[in-house]
Amino acid sequence: MITTAKTVLLLGIVLVSWTDFLATKTESGSNVEYTADAQLKFPTHYREWVYLTSGFDMSYSPAANMPDHHMFDNVFVNPEAYKVFAETGTWPDKTMLVLEVRGAMGKGSINQRGNYQGDAMGVEVHVKDKARFSGNWAFFGFGDEKTAKMIPTTADCYSCHASHAAVDTTFAQFYPTLLPIAKSKATLSPAYLKEAETPAQK
Amino acid sequence: MITTAKTVLLLGIVLVSWTDFLATKTESGSNVEYTADAQLKFPTHYREWVYLTSGFDMSYSPAANMPDHHMFDNVFVNPEAYKVFAETGTWPDKTMLVLEVRGAMGKGSINQRGNYQGDAMGVEVHVKDKARFSGNWAFFGFGDEKTAKMIPTTADCYSCHASHAAVDTTFAQFYPTLLPIAKSKATLSPAYLKEAETPAQK
Numbered sequence: 001m002i003t004t005a006k007t008v009l010l011l012g013i014v015l016v017s018w019t020d021f022l023a024t025k026t027e028s029g030s031n032v033e034y035t036a037d038a039q040l041k042f043p044t045h046y047r048e049w050v051y052l053t054s055g056f057d058m059s060y061s062p063a064a065n066m067p068d069h070h071m072f073d074n075v076f077v078n079p080e081a082y083k084v085f086a087e088t089g090t091w092p093d094k095t096m097l098v099l100e101v102r103g104a105m106g107k108g109s110i111n112q113r114g115n116y117q118g119d120a121m122g123v124e125v126h127v128k129d130k131a132r133f134s135g136n137w138a139f140f141g142f143g144d145e146k147t148a149k150m151i152p153t154t155a156d157c158y159s160c161h162a163s164h165a166a167v168d169t170t171f172a173q174f175y176p177t178l179l180p181i182a183k184s185k186a187t188l189s190p191a192y193l194k195e196a197e198t199p200a201q202k
Numbered sequence: 203m204i205t206t207a208k209t210v211l212l213l214g215i216v217l218v219s220w221t222d223f224l225a226t227k228t229e230s231g232s233n234v235e236y237t238a239d240a241q242l243k244f245p246t247h248y249r250e251w252v253y254l255t256s257g258f259d260m261s262y263s264p265a266a267n268m269p270d271h272h273m274f275d276n277v278f279v280n281p282e283a284y285k286v287f288a289e290t291g292t293w294p295d296k297t298m299l300v301l302e303v304r305g306a307m308g309k310g311s312i313n314q315r316g317n318y319q320g321d322a323m324g325v326e327v328h329v330k331d332k333a334r335f336s337g338n339w340a341f342f343g344f345g346d347e348k349t350a351k352m353i354p355t356t357a358d359c360y361s362c363h364a365s366h367a368a369v370d371t372t373f374a375q376f377y378p379t380l381l382p383i384a385k386s387k388a389t390l391s392p393a394y395l396k397e398a399e400t401p402a403q404k
Contacts, residue, residue: 047379048281051253054274056306057316064315072256079250102378104258109375109397110366113266114259116376164312173311174318176304177249195311 032094032127039147040125040140043078046098050082051075052175056104056115060160070104072117075175085178089185090168095128097170126161126170135162137169166192234296234329241349242327242342245280248300252284253277254377258306258317262362272306274319277377287380291387292370297330299372328363328372337364339371368394 033041043049052075057067077085081095101122104115123142130136133150139157140148151157166173166189167182173192182188235243245251254277259269279287283297303324306317325344332338335352341359342350353359368375368391369384375394384390 048252048284050250051276051278053319054256054276055313055316055318056258056272056274058313058318059315060312062314066315070258072258074253074256076253082250109368109373109394110262110362111257111260111376112264113261113268114257116257116260117255117378119378160312166311171311174313176319176321192311 032096032129035147039149040127042142042146042148043096043098043125046076046100049076049078049098052077052178055174070115072102072104072115074100074102076100086181089182089187091128091170093128093130097126099124099126163191164195165189234298234331237349241351242329244344244348244350245298245300245327248278248302251278251280251300254279254380257376272317274304274306274317276302276304278302288383291384291389293330293372295330295332299328301326301328365393366397367391
């Protein structure tokens with residue numbers, strides 16, 4: 001039979017390990033944080049979050065000019081939100097999606113063709129915070145700063161995401177591991193389903 | 203003062219939570235596993251590991267024919283190995299790097315230009331296991347199978363990684379968040395440093 005002293009010792013060891021785990025979890029978890037003047041704090045550990053997809057030179061506007069350089073974009077989500085999506089097909093409150101834009105390098109080292117990723121050129125964050133934002137979600141753009149003001153809801157990104165996003169204003173149609181989950185959980189938006197049914201009108 | 207009964211209850215709660223954490227850790231950690239006939243078991247949870255980079259239509263051979271379709275490749279590493287690399291600039295034993303190849307989609311949904319990611323077409327795994335492989339590392343290729351035989355060491359991938367890789371036979375020169383760490387920790391390979399100094403001879 002375990003003695004009280006041994007129990008307390010064991011409890012102490014477990015608690016220390018558990019505290020370590022919680023510290024790790026806080027680092028890589030969502031913990032959406034704002035400044036006193038409602039700016040979003042930069043999610044420092046987003047590169048350790050769950051990766052969703054990358055795009056190459058993507059554009060939603062046929063009229064936009066071709067840039068003179070190639071670009072990658074990488075999308076990450078906080079692990080807690082990813083787990084909820086995997087179970088339910090949609091996003092919980094305090095979800096943070098991070099879009100990281102990187103320059104594309106061509107020939108270099110032993111690479112002869114195609115493109116690999118260079119320096120980060122900017123980060124955009126899409127945050128779900130129902131108590132704070134009237135449309136549940138808000139966008140923030142970061143350059144080199146560690147805090148960012150909310151992008152005004154008059155910006156095109158809000159109306160475009162609201163009109164075309166597959167799941168809860170997010171472009172899950174471009175996240176290849178999440179789209180099948182949303183289909184199986186029947187969480188695809190009516191607007192997306194209608195668009196997907198009528199390709200000729202896109 | 204805490205009673206023995208309360209201590210045991212608290213210990214029970216903490217142990218259950220700790221067990222949950224360990225289960226999670228085992229799922230997303232490295233835990234390299236082999237079958238009895240030395241095949242590597244598929245790393246089921248690699249999409250929850252740490253993302254390193256993506257390439258687009260990359261090729262190391264100038265003579266290779268252009269394929270008739272575009273391809274993405276995404277690279278992931280087990281979180282334990284990532285943490286060690288962040289601290290030391292090189293890989294610990296039992297590191298697993300996963301290269302996932304995906305087809306690239308063009309116009310689709312609201313995307314008008316460039317490419318987004320489609321279905322996975324194959325996975326290649328690079329494993330460091332010093333007790334098992336004479337060169338410390340081995341490659342395994344997966345299609346739809348859940349186990350894979352080691353790719354023979356006569357394959358080009360071994361000689362190419364040995365000759366050109368920036369860190370410990372891995373192409374860290376294409377991992378934009380890891381290359382600065384390797385530079386600062388002085389873990390870049392002599393072969394890579396020589397190649398980087400003499401671009402005209404590449």
